Amino acid sequence: MPIPDYQTLMLPVLRLAAEGETRVPHVADKLADELDLTEAEREELLPSGRQRILHNRIHWAKFYMSKAGLIDCPTRGKFIASETGKALLSTQPPAIDVETLKTYPAFVDFYSKSGSGSGPTETSAAKAAATSDITPEEQIDAAYGVLHAALKADLLQRILAQSPAFFERVIVELLVSMGYGGSHDQAALQLGKSGDGGVDGVIDEDRLGLDRIYVQAKRYVAHVGVGRPEIQGFVGSLVGLGANKGVFVTTSSFSSPAIEYARHLPQRVILIDGERLAELMVEYGVGVRVSRTVAVKRLDEDFFIDE
Structure with missing residues (x-):
């Protein structure tokens, strides 16, 4: 099943917190x-990619409930249901969400200040937090x-919308930025100068x-893809040059047969589509x-450790 949104998780998180001090990994x-x-x-x-x-x-379920006074955080990384939270659970609520939390003065105070601090009216940031499930x-x-x-x-x-020469410069700029070709001048001199019908250019893999x-x-425009015959022609040129490394770049896409063909070649051919x-x-x-x-900042827990 899909992972429930944070408001749906509020009730089960509070129930687990009512069993005693706990941590987010344990609750998870x-x-x-x-x-x-x-x-x-x-x-x-x-x-x-920074958090599950x-x-x-x-x-966030725990955080919002703590602002309503339903959860206490007695020590670093731990939390527990407060007496107020246990009292709410005793009423056997079917669910807990932001609207539930807004019945608690402490949360209303936090909610009204969670935007620009302009007063008790709902700010755009607070509205976004309340109306979104994420x-x-x-x-x-x-x-x-x-x-x-x-x-x-x-x-x-x-x-x-630009010229073919501009596209060539884009590739030069990109390859040099990725560490190939030495300098812009050296890369530009080589790219587009091979003279081979199936190859647009050659670039040094390293500075030496x-x-x-x-x-x-x-x-190519998006609806005109690159097929297997074009990859075969490129590979044929590589073989004629005695080369074993190639990059085929397009602004559109590659057909499935083209991708499958390139995957099983003895030469190393990388396909770069528009995406x-x-x-x-x-x-x-x-x-x-x-x-x-x-810059999104977080509380520095180590700062508050009293040694």
């Missing part, structure tokens, strides 16, 4: 068993994912030129720049 193990989660679901990470989704949602980290990751996907689409659209990589580039090309450009800062940096 217990709930995973109760929910019959698969091993993959138990280990599933946030898009950022189940642990993150339990943390945690704040998941909201950040989701927003980042949307922006990242839009950026990649924009990159490919801009490349298609101990080995070379042959490059083929196809600036991967845009991903690498973002990763290595080619054609993009940082527009905004958001």
Whole structure:
């Protein structure tokens, strides 16, 4: 079954906390068993890759309930149901969510200040937290994912609108940024100068030129894919040149037969489709720049240890 959202987890987390002091990992193990989660679901990470989704949602369930006074945190990393929390459980509520927490003055005070601190009215940040089933980290990751996907689409659209020579410069810039070709000038001199009909260029694999990589580039629109015959032609050129390493780059995609053919070649041929090309450009800062940096800070628990 899918991992429940953090509001759905509030009631079972409070019930486990009512049994005595506990920790998020222990609660996660217990709930995973109760929910019959698969091993993959138990280990599933946030898009950022920094925390398990189940642990993150339990943390935020615990955090919000602590702001309502339902949970106490007596020592580092541990939490337990408060008397107020136990009193709520005694009423056998069918569920606990943000609307339930808003019946507690302590949470209302926290809720009204969780945005810009402008007063008792609901702020946009507080509304987002209350109306969403995903945690704040998941909201950040989701927003980042949307922006990242839009950026990649924009990159490919801009490349298609430029000249073939510009596409060649993009590949030079990317390969040099990835550590190939030595310098921009050296890479630019070699790329596009092979003269072979099936190869667009050759670039040094390292600064000393101990080995070379042959490059083929196809600036195709999205609906025009690269098929097996084109890969076969490229491989034929590699064989004629006595080369065993090649990179085939396209702004579109590769057909399944093309991918399968490249997978079983004796030569090392890497296929980079438009999706991967845009991903690498973002990763290595080619054609993009940082527009905004958001630093998410956490409490430094070690700072508060009184030795």
